[in-house]
Amino acid sequence: MLPTIEHSPETVARIREGDVAAFESLYRAMHQPLRTFATRYLGDTGRAEELVQDLFFDIWKSRAEWQVAGSVRSYLFSAVRNRALNMCRRETVERDWADDEAGDSVRALHPAPPRPDTELERAELSAQLTRALASLPERCALVMHLRWQDTMSYADIAQVLGISVKGVEVQLARGLRYLRNRIGAP
Amino acid sequence: MRVSWDRPRPDLMSKPIAFDPLLLDRFLTGEATDAERTQVEVWIAADIRNAAILETLRSTFTAQRHASETATSWQQLAARIDRAGDGAPLRVMPRSTPRRGQSSVSHPRWFRQGWRAAAALLILVGGTRAWQLQRDRLHVVQAPRGERASVVLPDGSKLMLAAGSSAHWRGSFTHGPREITLDGEGYFDVIHDTARQFRVRARHAVVEDVGTRFVVRAWPELGRVEVALEQGAATLADSARSRTAHGTLLRAGQLGRLDGSGHVEVTDRASAVLAWTHGNLVFDDTPLSEALPALSRWYGVELHADAALQSHHLTAQFAPQPLPRLLDALAVALNARVVRDPALPNSISLVPVRQ
Numbered sequence: 001m002l003p004t005i006e007h008s009p010e011t012v013a014r015i016r017e018g019d020v021a022a023f024e025s026l027y028r029a030m031h032q033p034l035r036t037f038a039t040r041y042l043g044d045t046g047r048a049e050e051l052v053q054d055l056f057f058d059i060w061k062s063r064a065e066w067q068v069a070g071s072v073r074s075y076l077f078s079a080v081r082n083r084a085l086n087m088c089r090r091e092t093v094e095r096d097w098a099d100d101e102a103g104d105s106v107r108a109l110h111p112a113p114p115r116p117d118t119e120l121e122r123a124e125l126s127a128q129l130t131r132a133l134a135s136l137p138e139r140c141a142l143v144m145h146l147r148w149q150d151t152m153s154y155a156d157i158a159q160v161l162g163i164s165v166k167g168v169e170v171q172l173a174r175g176l177r178y179l180r181n182r183i184g185a186p
Numbered sequence: 187m188r189v190s191w192d193r194p195r196p197d198l199m200s201k202p203i204a205f206d207p208l209l210l211d212r213f214l215t216g217e218a219t220d221a222e223r224t225q226v227e228v229w230i231a232a233d234i235r236n237a238a239i240l241e242t243l244r245s246t247f248t249a250q251r252h253a254s255e256t257a258t259s260w261q262q263l264a265a266r267i268d269r270a271g272d273g274a275p276l277r278v279m280p281r282s283t284p285r286r287g288q289s290s291v292s293h294p295r296w297f298r299q300g301w302r303a304a305a306a307l308l309i310l311v312g313g314t315r316a317w318q319l320q321r322d323r324l325h326v327v328q329a330p331r332g333e334r335a336s337v338v339l340p341d342g343s344k345l346m347l348a349a350g351s352s353a354h355w356r357g358s359f360t361h362g363p364r365e366i367t368l369d370g371e372g373y374f375d376v377i378h379d380t381a382r383q384f385r386v387r388a389r390h391a392v393v394e395d396v397g398t399r400f401v402v403r404a405w406p407e408l409g410r411v412e413v414a415l416e417q418g419a420a421t422l423a424d425s426a427r428s429r430t431a432h433g434t435l436l437r438a439g440q441l442g443r444l445d446g447s448g449h450v451e452v453t454d455r456a457s458a459v460l461a462w463t464h465g466n467l468v469f470d471d472t473p474l475s476e477a478l479p480a481l482s483r484w485y486g487v488e489l490h491a492d493a494a495l496q497s498h499h500l501t502a503q504f505a506p507q508p509l510p511r512l513l514d515a516l517a518v519a520l521n522a523r524v525v526r527d528p529a530l531p532n533s534i535s536l537v538p539v540r541q
Contacts, residue, residue, distance in 0.1 A: 027263065031256045031259055049259060053262065057267060060267055133242065148211075169208065172207060176211070180205055
């Protein structure tokens, strides 16, 4: 199978030479993943859309000098993140796990709800999980997003978010354990 | 010798199965090995809470892609780059404009070579999906996969494109024959003008109207071109012979099929081909190899069928409905089941149910 435009090593060279078709294909392939990613930072699809268009506008404007180390896809996610961080305050955006493991155990001490019938249980579980997902630290949610929404490798996620590969693994494992603990032990 | 039976099978063990977050991660991205998949499936079956976690993660992290939003966004960006005009416009076309009076049978070479490039530097006209290339007056209409697109042509005739199709024409239609080239499938509602013929070119076919509404269907997987008449009359001919011989005359309700050797077969089965223009999909003893690409384009997904199912023919009417419901019906009809890959949300397979 031929690599898709966002994975092809030739994409950057083609765009540098002014290949409009390659530029358009890359935009069409990456517009929605990047906009969804930017929305996580900016909380607003309109501003996210603007950010993505600005990025591609700037790339095309200075395409002759465009340099990408590694995959163009990771480059684009990194660029979106940098621009998004410049638009808001870093520490509030990438909220990480606070050192309050105690919080988890307190929640675990609450008595489990009585067992209703299966359908109700399913609906209740789904609601609990959705709440738990929303309460995840943002950095963990970002890692999950890049991993499962955009199927990126640990290495690419580490590069995009500026953390270590081990850090990516820790975020995923901790996040999943957190979700599981929020709905009670079996 | 069944050595493996000596070991306890995981699904027979009564103690809770360990929760392995990184294994679950590999399962979600499709990187898990077969053995690991089995392990996760056992884990899911062991507890409703486990199944709920997986279900929630899948539904949260499965993107809904909207092709129309991307199309609009690209138009905005392309227009902005062209407006900027700072030495980096989206313009890669050759300077030379083909001379008027050049044979209309073949496109100028630059056009054939630069087709993809050309599509990228067109500028939006009005609120439609029609694009206009300023200098060469080339107009292109495109309907992305998963969507239809409609446009009013310069002479007042109307064109509706089926999902995944495109059409182009040159000039403003104000003099000379009106000629459109179609790639895919389109519905034409032509305003008749005895002075100026209306001609559609699609693959190896030429269709000429005699005042009419009709569908031209020219998908590569068909190997033939179909013309279905809703009203009026039109002629269908092989482009290689259209200059020397008259085309086959088609009347309302008739379906003409031009095969690869230039032969035209006429039946009265136009209605199935016309159905999509009213929002329905109708298959009339259609091989699965033709029905699946049609459904894929209509819903903007990739549908695949196991080789064992390919010989099936489909006769069905689908009113507008969500894809999952349509897939369920299709699966029942084919005695198959629907398999989705969590890593590729738009890729859906039909595999036979094993007895």
